[in-house]
Amino acid sequence: MQNPERVELVRLRLGLTKIGFAKALGVDRKTIQRVESGTHVLNSKCIETLVELSGYPMEFFEKDKFDYPDPSAVSFRSLRSLTATLRNAALAAGALAFELDDWVEGRFELPEHSLPRLNNPKPADAALALRAYWGIGERPIGNMINMLESHGVRVFSLSEETRHLDAYSFWRNDRPYVFLNTIKTPEHSRFDAAHELGHLVLHQHGGPSHRSAEHEANAFASAFLMPPADLIARLPVVRGLRDLLEGKKRWRVSAAALAYTLHKQGIISDWHYRGYCIELNKYGGASEPFGIEPENSQVWQKILTDLWRQGITISHIAQDLKIPERELSSLLFGIAATPCTAERPQPTTLQLV
Amino acid sequence: MPEAIIWKPIEVRNEVSALGLDIDGLIDCVRYAEREKSFVTANDAVEFGSMVVYDKAGRALREKYLGNGWVKDDADNQCAIKNPRTMVRVVPCNFDEFAGNRLVRPTNKSPKGEISRKRTMCNMTAWLPHVPRAASVLDAGFQAWVLGIFTDGDRPTTAELSLPIAFSGHYFTDFGKRIMLLTGDDSEGIGRKLGDDPDNDAVEIVDIAVRRK
Numbered sequence: 001m002q003n004p005e006r007v008e009l010v011r012l013r014l015g016l017t018k019i020g021f022a023k024a025l026g027v028d029r030k031t032i033q034r035v036e037s038g039t040h041v042l043n044s045k046c047i048e049t050l051v052e053l054s055g056y057p058m059e060f061f062e063k064d065k066f067d068y069p070d071p072s073a074v075s076f077r078s079l080r081s082l083t084a085t086l087r088n089a090a091l092a093a094g095a096l097a098f099e100l101d102d103w104v105e106g107r108f109e110l111p112e113h114s115l116p117r118l119n120n121p122k123p124a125d126a127a128l129a130l131r132a133y134w135g136i137g138e139r140p141i142g143n144m145i146n147m148l149e150s151h152g153v154r155v156f157s158l159s160e161e162t163r164h165l166d167a168y169s170f171w172r173n174d175r176p177y178v179f180l181n182t183i184k185t186p187e188h189s190r191f192d193a194a195h196e197l198g199h200l201v202l203h204q205h206g207g208p209s210h211r212s213a214e215h216e217a218n219a220f221a222s223a224f225l226m227p228p229a230d231l232i233a234r235l236p237v238v239r240g241l242r243d244l245l246e247g248k249k250r251w252r253v254s255a256a257a258l259a260y261t262l263h264k265q266g267i268i269s270d271w272h273y274r275g276y277c278i279e280l281n282k283y284g285g286a287s288e289p290f291g292i293e294p295e296n297s298q299v300w301q302k303i304l305t306d307l308w309r310q311g312i313t314i315s316h317i318a319q320d321l322k323i324p325e326r327e328l329s330s331l332l333f334g335i336a337a338t339p340c341t342a343e344r345p346q347p348t349t350l351q352l353v
Numbered sequence: 354m355p356e357a358i359i360w361k362p363i364e365v366r367n368e369v370s371a372l373g374l375d376i377d378g379l380i381d382c383v384r385y386a387e388r389e390k391s392f393v394t395a396n397d398a399v400e401f402g403s404m405v406v407y408d409k410a411g412r413a414l415r416e417k418y419l420g421n422g423w424v425k426d427d428a429d430n431q432c433a434i435k436n437p438r439t440m441v442r443v444v445p446c447n448f449d450e451f452a453g454n455r456l457v458r459p460t461n462k463s464p465k466g467e468i469s470r471k472r473t474m475c476n477m478t479a480w481l482p483h484v485p486r487a488a489s490v491l492d493a494g495f496q497a498w499v500l501g502i503f504t505d506g507d508r509p510t511t512a513e514l515s516l517p518i519a520f521s522g523h524y525f526t527d528f529g530k531r532i533m534l535l536t537g538d539d540s541e542g543i544g545r546k547l548g549d550d551p552d553n554d555a556v557e558i559v560d561i562a563v564r565r566k
Contacts (some may be wrong), residue, residue: 108566
């Protein structure tokens with residue numbers, strides 16, 4: 001039995017409008033409307049075309065209903081140039097991530113989340129409260145993805161290779177999810193992760209509906225990555241761009257983010273902040289001076305390594321879930337490709353602790 | 354007479370304190386001047402950077418100390434402060450790369466004129482044998498201290514508070530006392546170098562428990 005929701009999901013993943021989708025399948029737009037409303041099914045010829053076009057197997061369209069992220073509860077960190085098509089494609093990837101996560105949940109015990117309910121009115125206070133709750137004081141964060149995963153946040157990489165979307169996050173069944181764009185600079189990605197953590201903590205019980213939510217999440221991320229007390233203690237005076245570039249190494253943030261925070265803290269004046277921005281713009285947005293190594297997911301690395309030792313590769317997971325392997329790989333920071341390069345071992349009964 | 358070089362932190366604090374100043378305040382002034390100079394580009398007038406350092410250090414001295422026993426002193430068009438109680442006068446000056454170097458005697462970066470020579474001579478009288486230290490004649494006996502600053506974009510900024518006592522050919526040639534403020538290799542305090550082992554106290558990467566069911 002064809003599931004119309006899954007046809008729509010694939011259309012969204014393909015980034016097609018109904019008109020474009022109809023054109024690709026060689027049918028009328030109204031046919032697609034009827035299919036997605038459940039009053040009509042695609043004929044076998046259209047399904048074959050769709051399978052060929054999308055790479056999704058026939059069985060995918062016959063699977064049961066699935067969870068789809070509630071758009072009103074998702075916080076997007078994106079540029080204004082983000083189109084609805086791209087946004088929907090990213091959300092559809094979230095639905096695929098649910099299926100993968102449920103599959104993993106059935107086989108592995110992962111950390112429960114330890115995100116507290118914070119009632120701090122000020123985002124910076126909330127960031128410091130969370131630091132205190134997690135027992136990390138004023139110290140810099142060595143690895144932001146590791147920090148999130150160790151506290152039970154499910155972290156996926158963003159499938160969409162676009163510069164228009166940075167990250168998004170949401171809650172599902174009392175479980176926090178974060179999706180990060182991996183084509184941004186590692187510093188940018190760390191800030192995105194902290195930003196999304198801010199949404200998860202600050203806007204947990206109501207979608208980020210108000211306009212100031214993004215500002216709040218930014219303020220949270222600044223304070224979380226660069227605690228004000230540590231910032232003032234370590235960088236009380238900024239003598240020039242050189243100090244900014246040296247200072248950013250400690251907090252592993254972009255020089256622009258550090259300059260912004262120093263400006264907000266009153267350590268550098270408006271005039272100096274403006275000057276630093278002009279200087280930093282010369283580096284261009286796509287590169288970061290003295291850049292750091294990209295962060296990766298330890299949880300996914302462990303899971304995939306253990307599965308691989310059992311003789312289960314990403315291809316097997318893809319076959320099990322009826323989802324194209326490339327879709328899964330794009331959600332897993334590209335880790336999935338690594339074990340496949342070696343000779344596949346025989347299944348073992350090794351217990352991973 | 355041999356010049357007294359004060360470089361041990363506790364002695365530096367004591368000496369500076371005896372002058373009615375404080376080390377952190379003086380270093381703040383130097384840092385402020387250095388930061389302002391960082392915005393000077395190759396398109397500015399030649400030697401404008403040195404002018405900025407002189408002006409901003411003078412301004413910072415005034416903003417920090419005026420009202421605390423210090424008064425503004427524009428005598429001879431120098432951007433100085435003076436303390437009528439301690440009879441100390443401080444004026445900023447660009448020094449060469451040996452500022453803050455206790456092994457090598459620095460001098461002023463660019464030639465100085467008659468005013469500096471006179472004030473130096475005045476300081477020297479205070480150090481003549483058998484002459485009381487407060488026996489200066491210029492400015493009714495004020496000791497003329499110089500906040501010597503060396504700034505260079507590629508090298509650490511160094512600074513010292515010096516009492517010049519000899520002047521020759523437009524340059525300071527000897528000092529009665531030199532108090533090291535920033536030596537360029539400070540390992541602690543506000544004068545430390547940034548970026549030394551920046552991640553040494555970062556939150557470590559924890560091993561996340563992932564158990565097979």
